[in-house]
């Protein structure tokens with residue numbers, strides 16, 4: 729594993745139901761860095777993220793390596809993998825309702841997580857929960873703990889889902905289309921938050937998105953996937969202004985308001 733990387737994927741292959749989904753993906757993420765993973769629908773972005781969490785569908789067959797701080801996740805026994813998930817690496821999905829329980833208060837969900845994973849007592853868990861809500865810029869965090877998901881806007885719910893993902897201070901956060909379901913007016917705020925967390929906490933963020941505009945707003949490095957392979961990777965400025973691969977060029981040409989990148 730190369731020094732400076734916290735997550736390093738090399739030669740990752742994935743077969744599902746006899747079909748090759750990933751054909752040898754190489755990808756590396758460093759602490760304090762947002763690495764954008766772009767590509768058309770079906771190119772394998774989500775599967776790459778799920779593989780890094782050990783959350784592939786049943787029957788998945790994998791090859792290659794996914795190293796998290798030197799540990800190969802693909803050869804880890806299921807129990808050890810489960811212990812890492814949510815602690816060293818965690819994920820935020822497109823739709824915050826998938827990670828938030830509609831019938832439980834925010835405080836309940838955050839403290840459950842903290843008590844279960846970090847074995848905090850009730851009081852310490854509540855304090856930490858309020859701290860996490862502050863970190864994701866939820867106003868009046870103590871009061872917010874007593875409220876339910878439907879009492880928050882979509883953007884706020886996504887911030888809360890990010891707070892839950894950060895609860896155990898993971899090294900790597902995989903954010904899969906985290907702003908796609910949100911109103912454009914709140915997208916920028918959530919992206920700024922992710923960027924800030926990355927800078928403040930030294931978090932490594934793998935940002936999966938089909939939207940090169942989102943990518944251009946916060947990514948340090950960008951990788952472009954096509955048909956289960958990373959076809960191009962490099963610093964954002966270079967990839968988005970001087971793409972070397974024909975497919976990256978096509979993606980950029982297809983972007984509305986191309987002048988934004």
Ligand SMILES: Nc1ncnc2c1ncn2[C@@H]1O[C@H](COP(=O)(O)OP(=O)(O)OP(=O)(O)O)[C@@H](O)[C@H]1O
Nearest residue numbers: 744745749768769770771772773774775776785938
């Ligand atoms: N449970 C599954 N079983 C079999 N094949 C699957 C399963 N889930 C996804 N696939 C296939 O894996 C391939 C990669 O899908 P993936 O979701 O990773 O693409 P993506 O780049 O994230 O696309 P999108 O932006 O649409 O989410 C697709 O061809 C998809 O049909």
